[in-house]
Amino acid sequence: MRLRLTDEETAFREEMRTFFTTEVPQDIRDDIAAGRHIGKDAYVQTMRILNAAGLAVPNWPVEWGGCDWTPLQRHIWHEEMQLACVPPPLAFNANMVGPVIANFGSQELKERFLPATANLDIWWAQGFSEPNAGSDLASLTTRATRDGDDWIVNGQKTWTTLGQHADWIFCLVRTDPTAERKQAGISFLLFPLDSPGVTLRPIELIDGGHEVNEVFFDDVRVPGDLLVGEVNQGWSYAKFLLGNERVGVAPVGATKRSLAQLKRHAEQLDRLDDPLVAARFVEIENELLALELTALRVVAHSADGKPHPASSVLKLKGTELQQAVSELAVDLAGPLSLATGSSSVPEWTALATPTYLNLRKASIYGGSNEIQRQIIAGTILGL
Amino acid sequence: MDFTLDEEQEALRDAVRGLLKGYDPSVDAERRRQVTAEDPGYDESLWARLAEMGLLGLPFAEADGGMGAGPIEVAIVCEEIGRVLAPEPYVASVVLAGGLVAELGTDDQRSELLGKLAAGEALLAYADGAIAEPVVQGARADTVVWNVDGEVFVGPRPDGVTGYRTHDGGRAARLELDRAAVTPLGTGGDASEAVALVTARARIAACHEALGAMDAALQMTTSYLTTRKQFGVTLNRFQALTFRAADLYTALELTRSMVTWATLVAAESGDPDEIRTASARAALQTARAGRLIGQEAIQLHGGIGMTAEYAVGHYTSRLTAITHWLCDPREQLGVLSAALADHTVLDPLA
Numbered sequence: 001m002r003l004r005l006t007d008e009e010t011a012f013r014e015e016m017r018t019f020f021t022t023e024v025p026q027d028i029r030d031d032i033a034a035g036r037h038i039g040k041d042a043y044v045q046t047m048r049i050l051n052a053a054g055l056a057v058p059n060w061p062v063e064w065g066g067c068d069w070t071p072l073q074r075h076i077w078h079e080e081m082q083l084a085c086v087p088p089p090l091a092f093n094a095n096m097v098g099p100v101i102a103n104f105g106s107q108e109l110k111e112r113f114l115p116a117t118a119n120l121d122i123w124w125a126q127g128f129s130e131p132n133a134g135s136d137l138a139s140l141t142t143r144a145t146r147d148g149d150d151w152i153v154n155g156q157k158t159w160t161t162l163g164q165h166a167d168w169i170f171c172l173v174r175t176d177p178t179a180e181r182k183q184a185g186i187s188f189l190l191f192p193l194d195s196p197g198v199t200l201r202p203i204e205l206i207d208g209g210h211e212v213n214e215v216f217f218d219d220v221r222v223p224g225d226l227l228v229g230e231v232n233q234g235w236s237y238a239k240f241l242l243g244n245e246r247v248g249v250a251p252v253g254a255t256k257r258s259l260a261q262l263k264r265h266a267e268q269l270d271r272l273d274d275p276l277v278a279a280r281f282v283e284i285e286n287e288l289l290a291l292e293l294t295a296l297r298v299v300a301h302s303a304d305g306k307p308h309p310a311s312s313v314l315k316l317k318g319t320e321l322q323q324a325v326s327e328l329a330v331d332l333a334g335p336l337s338l339a340t341g342s343s344s345v346p347e348w349t350a351l352a353t354p355t356y357l358n359l360r361k362a363s364i365y366g367g368s369n370e371i372q373r374q375i376i377a378g379t380i381l382g383l
Numbered sequence: 384m385d386f387t388l389d390e391e392q393e394a395l396r397d398a399v400r401g402l403l404k405g406y407d408p409s410v411d412a413e414r415r416r417q418v419t420a421e422d423p424g425y426d427e428s429l430w431a432r433l434a435e436m437g438l439l440g441l442p443f444a445e446a447d448g449g450m451g452a453g454p455i456e457v458a459i460v461c462e463e464i465g466r467v468l469a470p471e472p473y474v475a476s477v478v479l480a481g482g483l484v485a486e487l488g489t490d491d492q493r494s495e496l497l498g499k500l501a502a503g504e505a506l507l508a509y510a511d512g513a514i515a516e517p518v519v520q521g522a523r524a525d526t527v528v529w530n531v532d533g534e535v536f537v538g539p540r541p542d543g544v545t546g547y548r549t550h551d552g553g554r555a556a557r558l559e560l561d562r563a564a565v566t567p568l569g570t571g572g573d574a575s576e577a578v579a580l581v582t583a584r585a586r587i588a589a590c591h592e593a594l595g596a597m598d599a600a601l602q603m604t605t606s607y608l609t610t611r612k613q614f615g616v617t618l619n620r621f622q623a624l625t626f627r628a629a630d631l632y633t634a635l636e637l638t639r640s641m642v643t644w645a646t647l648v649a650a651e652s653g654d655p656d657e658i659r660t661a662s663a664r665a666a667l668q669t670a671r672a673g674r675l676i677g678q679e680a681i682q683l684h685g686g687i688g689m690t691a692e693y694a695v696g697h698y699t700s701r702l703t704a705i706t707h708w709l710c711d712p713r714e715q716l717g718v719l720s721a722a723l724a725d726h727t728v729l730d731p732l733a
Contacts, residue, residue, distance in 0.1 A: 001392075001455055002385040003647035005732050013732070072384070076732075083728070260727040267724060278720035282667070286641075286719065289729045290668050293640035296384050296731075313633045376632050377625035381605045 013076050020084035023049055032085040033261065035351045037209065040123070040165040046087050047120040056089045057118045059244070061102050064114045075299045082253025092124040093117045095244050097170040100188065100237050104229035125193065127157040127171030127215065128238070135371050138183045138235060142217060144173040149224040151189060153217045163200055163213035168192050176232050188234035191222040207354040242367065250318025252292045258325045259284060265348055266332055277332070284324050291317050309379045312372040319362035319369060326356040384732065386643050392459055399463040402432060406467035408694035415468055415697070419552030423523040425470045431503045439477055440501025443485050448498035454584060454649040458591040465595030468701050470552055474592060474709070475519035476500070479585035480507035480528045486577045487535055487569035496526060496537070508540070513560040521556030522546025528568060529560055533575030538565030551704040552697065580655045582709065583662035587649055589709045590642040590669040593702055597638065597673060600680040600698040601631050607684055624683055631679055634672040641668040644731060663718045666710035673702040
């Protein structure tokens with residue numbers, strides 16, 4: 001057993017910290033620190049800065065821009081980025097479609113897409129969920145039928161996050177409706193969102209923001225060479241992708257930072273001496289520490305890039321604590337939390353309730369917390 | 384950061400587990416109840432075997448008759464004790480009372496008291512205050528270490544003490560200090576810093592005992608869910624139950640991380656304040672998880688969990704005892720609240 005980082009690990013952490021706090025523009029980091037939504041340009045600018053330094057896609061194979069890092073180094077990279085208020089590399093590119101193409105795509109697809117994906121020259125959207133296929137993703141009905149070498153796509157996707165910024169979509173489509181198992185007849189298809197027959201419609205969320213979309217496909221023609229891997233093998237690629245999604249889904253660093261900021265606000269209001277307030281900070285801070293230590297344990301035991309089953313614990317608890325911090329912010333703001341349209345109240349109080357409402361999503365996306373409990377009960381506890 | 388045991392530590396764990404297996408409810412459902420029914424509430428012959436194995440002197444210097452081991456080894460022993468609810472007063476006598484002697488005692492006191500403790504010849508108790516209650520094993524102890532407002536004394540157990548059984552099957556008593564019968568431990572004077580440090584180490588050890596108990600209680604519960612049938616199916620077919628078990632696992636694993644971390648802080652940090660804070664964090668987490676797991680383990684068992692004949696309720700009782708003896712959450716909240724403004728974020732890797 002050993003507590004401290006090695007000298008090399010400490011140096012690596014220092015290097016990451018220096019890079020993130022000096023190379024990423026202050027105005028972008030200020031926006032993140034204040035809890036504001038950032039625009040497309042800020043994502044693109046940041047990811048290009050990271051990519052130029054070889055830090056955008058460390059989880060990819062080295063020949064495509066990845067880093068030959070230990071799991072702990074990757075963890076440190078991710079945590080330091082969050083603590084420095086750096087917007088993380090776009091997940092759809094860096095954690096989802098990139099690794100799928102790198103692992104299962106043809107050489108031609110890799111050369112065509114990976115460099116542009118790492119540099120955010122292409123902004124990808126995720127085409128997985130459908131109105132009737134949420135947690136039960138394999139029930140999806142968007143279909144692709146053969147027309148010569150091409151595929152013709154019809155159907156609908158939903159919850160397409162930041163689809164309004166996207167250039168391309170990676171889509172799970174049903175290519176064999178006759179397959180006995182519903183998981184068996186699914187393929188993984190790529191196409192541009194400006195293809196004829198694609199319609200994107202915004203979904204307004206309860207915080208008033210526009211973050212997700214519906215996407216409709218009406219006879220969208222997709223060239224055959226844009227199918228990743230083998231026909232009807234898409235489900236295994238999707239499972240690989242979702243496994244990656246769960247790694248790092250516990251935003252420990254970002255939640256720590258939010259809590260620290262809230263603590264400063266409470267101090268400024270002279271509320272931190274109130275035992276009722278202090279106790280809530282202590283409880284959340286303590287659980288966050290326990291979560292971070294658990295993340296470090298999981299990192300240390302992740303074999304050959306596969307997520308440890310306990311990563312479900314991280315998703316479950318991580319999102320609960322993320323939500324708990326947002327609840328505490330609303331409670332601290334008190335009546336001012338109603339003044340969401342005001343420019344005279346402190347910004348954090350005006351943002352508290354929209355953030356709280358927005359973060360209700362965290363226990364739903366990335367495999368809902370009920371799905372995570374199912375995984376823990378079934379895979380770990382044998383129930 | 385590395386949370387895994389090395390080979391020697393694994394061997395220690397296996398040896399302790401083997402020695403204590405008589406208490407394992409799956410091995411002998413009656414043993415613990417029999418032992419705790421009679422005074423002194425623990426098995427003195429087993430205590431002697433713990434001494435033979437060197438466990439009663441584990442954390443003490445070899446020169447004092449100990450094994451010179453550290454907090455990690457102590458943690459391993461305590462976790463195994465908790466796993467089977469062994470009623471032997473290891474944390475109270477060895478880690479806490481013995482720990483104070485080791486920290487403060489003169490050469491002679493250490494050699495005499497720790498030598499006898501390690502050999503299983505004398506039981507030590509710790510009394511917090513001139514009138515102290517509940518003192519764990521206060522009526523059985525041969526020697527009492529007193530903490531009176533930060534001054535620490537040592538002396539024989541007062542005469543005429545009558546003990547009682549505590550809800551968890553243990554023994555405790557009320558002790559009153561007779562100043563004429565005790566001598567200062569070490570040089571005398573204010574030793575409150577040392578008391579706080581040793582208490583912190585004992586608190587972390589107690590967390591490990593609770594961790595072992597929680598782990599066993601959850602295992603007992605999941606095993607029950609896969610065997611007990613109602614409505615013609617095993618209980619694990621009911622999602623309302625399995626989801627709750629998943630939450631217990633989450634609480635257990637978070638606690639395991641925190642408690643193990645606190646042990647590493649105790650083993651590696653030279654800063655007593657750091658160790659005290661880490662012990663408060665571990666204790667708060669343990670108290671929260673202990674209550675959840677203790678309650679839910681009974682609930683998921685149903686009526687059988689309420690019976691004294693079945694082990695799971697005893698786990699709940701013991702968890703309640705541990706988490707209010709050295710790990711009282713209200714006290715930890717106070718300590719941690721006072722330190723809230725000392726840091727922006729917590730950094731376990733610093």
